[in-house]
Amino acid sequence: MRKMRLFSVLSIAALAAVIAAAPASAKTQLHVIVAHFSDHTLTTFQNAAKRFEAAHPDVEINIEDVSWDNLQQRLATDIAGGTPPDVSVIATRWVLDYVQNDIAEPLDSYIKPEFRSRFYENLLKPGTVGGKTYLLPILASTRALYYNKDLYDKAGVTTVPKTWDDLRAASEKVKAKGDGAYGFGIQGKEIETDTYWYYPFWSYGGEIVENGKSGIASDAGIKAAELYRSFIEAGLSQPSPTGSNRQDIETLFKQGRLGALATGPWLRGQIKSEAPKLNYGIAPMPEGTKHLTWGGTDSMMLFKSSPNKELASKFIEEGIFSKETRLEFTLSEGFLPVLKEEMDDPRLANDASLKVFADMLPIAKFAPLMPQWEQVVATTTSALQQIYLGQADAKTALSAAAAQIDKLIAPQ
Amino acid sequence: MSRPHLLLPFVMLVPSLALAIWIIGYPVADLMRMSVHAVNRFGRVGNFVGALNFSEVLTDPLFWASFWRTVVWTVSLTFGTILISIPVAFILNQDFAGRGLTRLIVLLPWAVSATMTGIVWRWTLNGQFGMLNALLTELGLIGQPIEFLATGEVAFPVAILIGILAAVPLTVIIFLGGFSSQPSDVFDAAHIDGAGPVATFRYMTLPLIRPFINIAIVLNVIYAFNSFAIIWILTQGGPANSTDILVTYLYKVAFQYGKLAEASAMSLMMFAFLLVFCTLYARFAIRERAW
Numbered sequence: 001m002r003k004m005r006l007f008s009v010l011s012i013a014a015l016a017a018v019i020a021a022a023p024a025s026a027k028t029q030l031h032v033i034v035a036h037f038s039d040h041t042l043t044t045f046q047n048a049a050k051r052f053e054a055a056h057p058d059v060e061i062n063i064e065d066v067s068w069d070n071l072q073q074r075l076a077t078d079i080a081g082g083t084p085p086d087v088s089v090i091a092t093r094w095v096l097d098y099v100q101n102d103i104a105e106p107l108d109s110y111i112k113p114e115f116r117s118r119f120y121e122n123l124l125k126p127g128t129v130g131g132k133t134y135l136l137p138i139l140a141s142t143r144a145l146y147y148n149k150d151l152y153d154k155a156g157v158t159t160v161p162k163t164w165d166d167l168r169a170a171s172e173k174v175k176a177k178g179d180g181a182y183g184f185g186i187q188g189k190e191i192e193t194d195t196y197w198y199y200p201f202w203s204y205g206g207e208i209v210e211n212g213k214s215g216i217a218s219d220a221g222i223k224a225a226e227l228y229r230s231f232i233e234a235g236l237s238q239p240s241p242t243g244s245n246r247q248d249i250e251t252l253f254k255q256g257r258l259g260a261l262a263t264g265p266w267l268r269g270q271i272k273s274e275a276p277k278l279n280y281g282i283a284p285m286p287e288g289t290k291h292l293t294w295g296g297t298d299s300m301m302l303f304k305s306s307p308n309k310e311l312a313s314k315f316i317e318e319g320i321f322s323k324e325t326r327l328e329f330t331l332s333e334g335f336l337p338v339l340k341e342e343m344d345d346p347r348l349a350n351d352a353s354l355k356v357f358a359d360m361l362p363i364a365k366f367a368p369l370m371p372q373w374e375q376v377v378a379t380t381t382s383a384l385q386q387i388y389l390g391q392a393d394a395k396t397a398l399s400a401a402a403a404q405i406d407k408l409i410a411p412q
Numbered sequence: 413m414s415r416p417h418l419l420l421p422f423v424m425l426v427p428s429l430a431l432a433i434w435i436i437g438y439p440v441a442d443l444m445r446m447s448v449h450a451v452n453r454f455g456r457v458g459n460f461v462g463a464l465n466f467s468e469v470l471t472d473p474l475f476w477a478s479f480w481r482t483v484v485w486t487v488s489l490t491f492g493t494i495l496i497s498i499p500v501a502f503i504l505n506q507d508f509a510g511r512g513l514t515r516l517i518v519l520l521p522w523a524v525s526a527t528m529t530g531i532v533w534r535w536t537l538n539g540q541f542g543m544l545n546a547l548l549t550e551l552g553l554i555g556q557p558i559e560f561l562a563t564g565e566v567a568f569p570v571a572i573l574i575g576i577l578a579a580v581p582l583t584v585i586i587f588l589g590g591f592s593s594q595p596s597d598v599f600d601a602a603h604i605d606g607a608g609p610v611a612t613f614r615y616m617t618l619p620l621i622r623p624f625i626n627i628a629i630v631l632n633v634i635y636a637f638n639s640f641a642i643i644w645i646l647t648q649g650g651p652a653n654s655t656d657i658l659v660t661y662l663y664k665v666a667f668q669y670g671k672l673a674e675a676s677a678m679s680l681m682m683f684a685f686l687l688v689f690c691t692l693y694a695r696f697a698i699r700e701r702a703w
Contacts, residue, residue, distance in 0.1 A: 073667050080455030097453050097670065188562075190648055242651035243539050243562030252540060375669045385651035389563060 027060040030312055033075070033088040035298065036065045037139075040332040044325065052319040061315065079103060086306035087316060092126045092135055092299045096369050099129045105304040106132040110313035118321070118339045126366045127299050135299035136316065139335035142360040143199065143294045145286060146253060146267060147260040149279045151178050155259070160283045164200055164227055167260065167286050171236040174259035185249030185261035186228055188241030188388045194380040195294055195367075196246075199262055200224035202365055203288030208376075209368050214405035216380060217398040220288075225387050225394035232388055242385050254278060265357045269334040282356045295364025297338070336361065372408045379404050440683065446676035453670030465677040474653055475678065478661040482637065485572060485657050489636035492576040493583050494628050500580065501587030502617070515588075522581035529578050530645030537561055537570065537646075564654025567647050571655060575642050579635060583628050590624035591617075626697050630690060637686055658682055 034045050042065040049061035064085075066074050072094065078084045090098070098104040111133070116124070119137070127135025145167075147160060155173035159166075171183020187196040198208070206220030215221065231237040238244060238252060250267055252258040254275040262285060271278050285293040300320060306312050319325060327345055330337045336358050343349055343358070370376065383401035386392040392400075447465050450458040469475050504515050521529070536543045539559035548554045561567045594617070602612055640659045643649060649656035649664065656664075662682070666675035 076454045076670075101452055101454055101456070103454070189650060238540065239556065240539060240559035240562035243559035248538070248540065257540075372669070378664065378668065381650075382652040389651060391652070 027058050028308055028311060030059065030061045030087070030308060030315060031085040032061060032063050032315070033071075033085045034063060034065050035071055035089040036067045037333050037335075041065055041329075044328045044332060045320070047328065048319040048322065048325040049315075051322070051324070052315055055318070059311065059315075061319075084303050084305055086308060086312040087300060087302055087320075089138065089298055090135070090301050092137070092297045093367060093369065093373050095127055095129060095135055095299070095301070096371060096373075098301060099134055100371075103304055104134045105302040105306070105309060106134055107136065107302060107313065108133050110302075110309070111136075111317070115317050115321070118341060120338060120340060120361060122362070122364070123297055123338050126297055126369065129369065135301055136321070137297035137299050137338045138320065138329070139333065140295065140297050140338050140361065140364075141264045141266075141335050142296075142357045142364045143195075143262050143264050143285060144356050144360065145260055145262050145283045147281050147283060148181075148253065148256060148258065149281050151181050151256070151259050154178060157259075160281065161260070161286055162283075164203070164286045164288055168227075168231065168236065171231065171259055172234070175234075175236055178259065181257050181259060182238045182252065183236040183259045184231055185244070185252055185258045186231060186237040186241040186388070187246050187249055188244055188385060189248075190245040192246055193384060194377050196262065197224060197228065197380075197384055198294055198367070199285055200227050200288055202292055202294070203286065203290050205289050209370055209409070212409070212411075214376075214402040214409070216383075216405070217395070217402040221398050222394045223288075225384065225398060228384075229387055229390075229394065233390075241388050253280075265336060265354060266334050268353050282353050284356065284360060292363045292365045293360045295361065295366050297366075370409055375408055376405050379408070440680075443676045443680050443683075446673055447680050449673060451673040451676070453672065455672060461673075465673045466681075468674050469678050469681070474656065474661060475658075477653065478656045478658050481568070481655070482657040482659075485568075485575070485639075486633055486636040488572050489575045489579060489639075490629055490632040492572065493579040493632050494625065496576065497580050497583035497587055497628070498621075498625075501584045501591055502613075504584065504588060505591040518584055519581045521578065522585075524578075526578055526639065526641035527645065529574065530642045533574050533642075534561070534646055561647050562651065564651065567651075568655045571643050571646055574646070575636065575639060578642065579632055582635075583632060586624055586628050586631070587621060590621040594620050626693075629697075630693055633689065633693075634686060637682070 032045065032049070034041055036042075042063065045063045045065075049063050053059055053061060068091075071090070075084065075088060075090070084103070095104065116133075120140070123137045123140050124133060127133060127137065145161065147170075151174055152160075152170065155170070155177045157170040157173050161167040161170045167184060174181055174183040187193055198206075201216070201221055201224040204220035204223050206218055206224065207215040209215060210218070228237075228241075232241060238249065238258070244252075246263070249258065249261050250263060250270065253261050253267070254271055256275075256278060268282075271280065284291070300316055302309060302312055302316065321339065323339070323341055326337065326339055326342050327348075329335075330342055331347060336354070337343055337348060348354060367373075379401045383392075383397040386397045387394050391397075446457060448460060448462060450461050452458065500518060504511065504518060508514075535541070537545075537560040539545060539557045539562065542557075542560075544560070545554070545557040549557065558566075560570050599612065599616065602616055607615070638659055639657075640663065643655055643657060643660050644663070647655045649660040653661075658678070659682075662675055662678050665671050665678065
C-alpha cells in the first residue's frame with residue numbers, strides 16, 4: 001500500500017515536471033549539427049551556445065555532434081525526412097549538391113561587411129557558388145612536409161628538401177644509412193589517396209579540371225605519378241603503398257621509421273601526446289615548377305528550410321564566430337585559424353610550427369568545386385593505385401581515368 | 413471433436429505476415445519506386461525514367477567485375493565453411509575429456525561481430541605493425557614483411573579465409589545438431605556388420621546429415637552474398653576496386669557517389685538474384701527426398 005502511494009506520488013510529480021517543462025519549449029529552438037573533429041568539439045560549441053543563450057534568454061540551442069563518416073548520410077536522411085537542422089557543418093566540397101538542390105541559403109543578405117572582413121578573404125572563395133556566399137569556413141588546413149631530424153642527421157642530409165628532387169636525394173640517403181627507415185611515406189589507400197598525389201601534381205603545374213575536362217592525364221600528372229612510382233620502385237618509400245592509409249604512414253613517422261611525409265597540422269598534436277621524444281621539423285611543401293600546397297576548409301551552412309534564419313545567422317556570427325569560440329576551437333583542434341584576429345592571440349602567434357602552415361595559406365590551392373566529386377576521386381584513386389602497384393604505366397592509367405571523368409563531369 | 417477450423421490457420425498467420433510485409437515489403441516497394449525514377453543525393457524522387465537506372469548499372473564494368481567477384485566470394489566462402497565445419501562438428505560430437513570447453517572455444521567467435529573480426533584482422537595483417545608479419549619474421553619464414561592488403565591478388569583470398577573463419581561457428585552448430593540427432597542403433601548395426609570408420613562416414617554419416625548440408629548451404633550463401641563488414645573494413649573494396657563485391661560497390665554507389673536511383677536498381681537485382689537462387693535450391697535440393 002505504501003509502495004502504491006509512493007508510486008502515485010512519483011507519477012504525479014513526473015506529470016507536474018512535464019507540465020512545468022512545457023513552457024520551456026515556447027523558446028525559439030535552433031538545431032545545430034557539428035562534425036566530430038575531436039572529443040572537445042561538442043564542448044566548444046556547447047559553450048558557444050550557452051553564452052548565446054545567456055545573452056538571448058528566449059532562445060534554446062541544441063548542438064549535436066555527428067562523426068564525419070555518418071555526416072553526409074545523416075544530413076541526406078534528415079533532408080529527405082523533412083527534419084533538417086537550421087545550421088550544420090559540412091565539408092566545403094559538398095556545397096554544389098546543396099546549392100543545386102536548393103537546400104543551402106545564400107548568406108550575403110545576413111553577413112555585414114564588417115563581419116565578412118574578419119575572415120581571410122581567400123578562405124571564403126571555396127564556399128562561393130555563382131557569386132553568392134553559401135558557406136563560412138570554420139577551419140582551414142594546409143599541408144606541409146614533416147621530416148625526422150635525427151634520421152636526416154644520421155643520413156647526412158644537411159639541408160631541408162626544397163624540391164621533389166631534393167626529397168628524392170634525401171630519401172636515398174635515408175635508405176642507405178637510416179637503419180631500415182624509409183625515405184618518404186606515400187599514401188595509397190582510402191580517403192585522400194588522390195590528395196597525396198595532388199601535391200606534386202599541382203606543383204608541376206597540373207589542374208584537376210582544365211576547360212571543363214579532366215586534367216589529370218596532362219604532362220604534370222604523368223610526371224607526378226612517375227615521381228611517386230620511382231620512389232616506390234627504388235625502395236625510397238615504405239613498401240606497397242596501396243596497403244597504407246594516412247594513419248599508417250603517420251604511425252610510421254611517429255615511430256621514427258620514416259624520413260619524411262606530407263600531411264596537415266593535426267599530426268603535431270598527435271606527436272606531442274604519442275611520441276613526445278620524436279625530433280622532427282616542419283618545412284613547406286616541396287616545389288616542382290610552382291610553389292603551392294593543398295588547402296582545405298570545412299564550413300558552416302545555413303539551411304533554406306530553417307524557420308529562424310535571421311536568428312540562426314545571428315548565432316553563426318555572435319556564437320560560432322565570436323573570438324572566444326574561435327580561439328577555443330582553433331587551440332583545441334589544432335587547425336589553422338580562419339579569422340585574422342585569431343592570430344593576435346599570443347598562443348597562436350608564438351606557435352612556430354603552426355606558423356609554417358599558416359604562412360602557406362596565401363599559396364594554398366583548393367580542389368575545384370565540381371559535380372560528381374566523390375566519383376571523380378574514386379576514379380583518380382583507382383588509377384593511382386594501378387600505377388603504384390605497377391599494373392599500368394602512368395600515361396595509360398591516367399588517360400583511361402581522365403576519359404571516365406570527362407564523361408562524369410560533362411554537362412548533361 | 414469438430415473438424416478443425418479451416419480459416420483459423422490463416423487468421424493466425426496474419427500478424428506475422430503483416431510484420432513481414434511492413435519490414436520487407438515496404439522497403440522493397442520503395443526501392444522499386446526509386447529504381448524507375450531519377451532520385452537526387454537527398455532522396456528526393458524526381459521524374460520517371462523507366463529502365464534507365466537498370467541499363468546504367470548493367471553497362472557499368474565495375475558492376476560486372478563486382479558481380480563475378482561476388483560469385484567467387486560466395487561459392488568459396490560457402491564450400492570452405494562447410495568443408496571445415498563438418499569435420500569440426502564431427503570431432504566435437506565425439507565423447508572426449510574437455511569437450512565442453514572445446515565446443516565453447518570453437519563457438520565463441522560467433523559472439524564476435526563481423527565488424528570486430530574485420531578490425532582485428534586488419535591490424536593483424538598490417539604490413540608494418542601487424543602481428544602476423546612479426547610472427548613470420550620471428551620464425552625466419554620471411555625476410556621482408558608482406559603487405560597482405562596491398563594487392564587484390566593477395567587481399568581477396570585473405571578476405572575469403574577470414575570470412576570462412578567468421579562463418580564456421582554457426583555452421584558447426586548446424587552440423588552438431590545434425591550429428592546429435594543421428595540414431596545410434598543403425599551405427600551399432602553397421603559396426604557389427606564390420607563397417608570401418610571411413611565407410612561409416614562416407615555411406616552413413618554423410619547421407620544422414622544431407623538435409624543439414626542443404627540448410628548450411630542456403631544460410632551461408634545468403635550470409636556471404638550480403639557480407640559487407642569484412643571486406644569493407646579490410647580494403648574498402650580496393651586497391652583499384654580489386655576486392656569489391658556487390659554489397660561494397662552498392663554502398664559506394666549509394667552513399668559515396670549519391671546515386672540512390674542506380675543503387676536501388678542494383679539492390680533490387682541483388683534481391684531478385686538471391687530470391688531466385690534460394691527458391692530454385694529449395695525446389696531441387698531440399699525437397700528432393702531420395703536419400
